[in-house]
Amino acid sequence: MGFTELVETQRKYFRTGVTKPVQFRKEQLLKLKKFIEENREALSEAVWKDLRRRHESTEILEIGMTIGEIDYFLKNIDDWVKPTHVEKTFTTALDKPVIEKDPKGVVLIVSPWNYPVSMILLPMVPALAAGNTVVIKPSELSENVAATFEKLIPKYFEPKYVAVVNGGIPETTDLLEERFDHILYTGCPPVAKIIMTAAAKHLTPVTLELGGKCPVVVEDDTDIDISAKRIAWGKWLNCGQTCLAPDYILVNSTVKPKLVAAIRKYINEFYGENVKASKDYARIINQRHFDRITGLLEKTQGATLIGGESDRADLFIPPTVLDVEKNDPFMHDEIFGPVLPIITVKSFSESLEYIADGEKPLAAYIFTKNEAKVKRLLNETSSGGVTVNDVLMHITGTFTRKLTYFLDTLPFGGVGVSGMGRYRGKFGFDTFTHEKSVLHRGFFGESLQASRYPPLNQQKLDQMRKLTGKRISLNLINVATLPIVMASFVFGMLFQSCSRRREDD
Numbered sequence: 292m293g294f295t296e297l298v299e300t301q302r303k304y305f306r307t308g309v310t311k312p313v314q315f316r317k318e319q320l321l322k323l324k325k326f327i328e329e330n331r332e333a334l335s336e337a338v339w340k341d342l343r344r345r346h347e348s349t350e351i352l353e354i355g356m357t358i359g360e361i362d363y364f365l366k367n368i369d370d371w372v373k374p375t376h377v378e379k380t381f382t383t384a385l386d387k388p389v390i391e392k393d394p395k396g397v398v399l400i401v402s403p404w405n406y407p408v409s410m411i412l413l414p415m416v417p418a419l420a421a422g423n424t425v426v427i428k429p430s431e432l433s434e435n436v437a438a439t440f441e442k443l444i445p446k447y448f449e450p451k452y453v454a455v456v457n458g459g460i461p462e463t464t465d466l467l468e469e470r471f472d473h474i475l476y477t478g479c480p481p482v483a484k485i486i487m488t489a490a491a492k493h494l495t496p497v498t499l500e501l502g503g504k505c506p507v508v509v510e511d512d513t514d515i516d517i518s519a520k521r522i523a524w525g526k527w528l529n530c531g532q533t534c535l536a537p538d539y540i541l542v543n544s545t546v547k548p549k550l551v552a553a554i555r556k557y558i559n560e561f562y563g564e565n566v567k568a569s570k571d572y573a574r575i576i577n578q579r580h581f582d583r584i585t586g587l588l589e590k591t592q593g594a595t596l597i598g599g600e601s602d603r604a605d606l607f608i609p610p611t612v613l614d615v616e617k618n619d620p621f622m623h624d625e626i627f628g629p630v631l632p633i634i635t636v637k638s639f640s641e642s643l644e645y646i647a648d649g650e651k652p653l654a655a656y657i658f659t660k661n662e663a664k665v666k667r668l669l670n671e672t673s674s675g676g677v678t679v680n681d682v683l684m685h686i687t688g689t690f691t692r693k694l695t696y697f698l699d700t701l702p703f704g705g706v707g708v709s710g711m712g713r714y715r716g717k718f719g720f721d722t723f724t725h726e727k728s729v730l731h732r733g734f735f736g737e738s739l740q741a742s743r744y745p746p747l748n749q750q751k752l753d754q755m756r757k758l759t760g761k762r763i764s765l766n767l768i769n770v771a772t773l774p775i776v777m778a779s780f781v782f783g784m785l786f787q788s789c790s791r792r793r794e795d796d
């Protein structure tokens with residue numbers, strides 16, 4: 292099927308209205324859960340082939356998290372689909388203003404390779420829950436996961452409802468010619484510009500989930516040991532190929548040696564003396580990215596504090612910590628690999644200025660026991676999110692309802708070059724939903740409306756001013772509406788007869 296035909300088929304299916312009832316949506320979420328549960332081994336195995344990430348890690352970070360998200364949606368969807376009632380104004384006291392939750396239509400999800408399963412499924416959950424059809428475009432770099440989705444998804448969903456399109460830049464470019472009703476792209480800022488440009492041709496709304504250089508500020512009043520442990524975990528998880536991974540550290544010269552020693556200790560504890568042999572240490576996705584990172588290692592002027600031999604054939608780069616200046620080659624773009632530069636600062640203010648001078652990151656991290664410093668970081672810097680005294684943990688997601696490991700109530704998204712829009716949990720449902728404003732009116736109380744009809748005059752203007760700005764709170768609707776409306780009705784009748792009398796005179 293060509294892309295035009297595919298999108299037309301999905302739009303036609305969407306227009307039948309089949310995807311709208313909440314019961315249908317729940318059934319599809321359960322089907323998606325079944326797909327994951329029945330194929331968790333195949334999915335984990337595909338991730339292992341693409342990234343050499345161990346199954347247990349994929350189970351926690353991708354599969355469990357997605358199942359948890361589905362369960363969370365199943366628990367809440369009945370409430371989320373309900374129209375929301377809103378406060379009324381005086382002139383609409385008899386009416387029913389509501390926000391209807393309309394699905395948008397045909398959604399395109401373009402995914403990256405670093406968490407290749409969840410970066411498809413986590414946006415797919417809210418897109419389906421919101422009543423849309425979905426076209427998935429997995430990353431061609433995580434080719435095993437892409438092939439697994441292409442093979443297995445049709446066993447659970449028909450292409451008119453969920454379709455997988457595989458391919459690289461040419462295929463994605465062609466696909467982007469089509470008109471979608473929403474595009475969610477996860478990847479890097481340069482490609483995001485291409486996506487947004489293509490979407491602009493159709494005025495299609497976009498959600499852009501991007502990356503950036505996530506800073507870590509370590510202050511001298513912190514618990515160095517726990518801070519180092521958490522930083523080391525978040526940095527070398529998935530071999531540093533995590534959008535929220537610590538990108539660099541800002542620390543003063545007194546704390547630096549202690550921090551580096553503690554980081555070395557935890558690298559050892561997590562991955563052993565021989566990191567290459569550790570099952571917990573993943574690999575770089577491909578040789579292009581390997582060459583990009585090792586190219587920077589050749590150019591850096593920084594001193595290597597922790598590191599070792601890389602191996603191109605094995606796509607292995609060990610956990611590496613560098614002591615760098617602010618203008619080091621590693622400090623230009625997101626590193627997205629296992630290298631952690633440390634910049635030495637003289638003061639906390641210098642750290643904040645450095646962050647604020649750069650592009651807005653997806654996350655900022657601070658380790659301190661001083662609440663005033665936390666407040667300053669929150670006030671003086673902008674980032675998609677912040678975790679205080681840890682890394683990554685503000686990310687929204689659950690590891691099954693029984694064990695909510697991460698949070699599931701915060702929105703996830705960037706700001707500036709780190710992204711646009713947000714999703715996860717209710718925020719994801721809202722992203723793929725059009726909130727349609729609907730005002731239901733009857734034919735009673737026409738006198739309340741008298742002041743809007745021509746011919747306009749001063750009295751009508753005065754009446755409008757009297758009515759303007761008066762609100763009827765949601766809680767009072769039932770109790771207060773009737774007397775207020777009756778009073779307004781009488782007021783309107785009197786006003787009309789006075790106006791008529793004056794006109795007769």
Ligand code: NAD
Nearest residue numbers: 402403404429430460463478479482485500501502503534
């Ligand atoms: P990638 O190269 O796999 O690209 C992502 C998608 O864009 C792929 O499906 C690819 O086919 C498509 N694509 C690539 N070039 C294209 C082009 N010229 N035209 C049209 N489509 C194109 O992944 P990536 O961009 O290397 O991903 C890594 C980036 O993603 C990092 O910056 C990381 O921080 C970010 N990321 C962000 C999140 C988040 O949730 N915010 C999650 C994961 C990764």
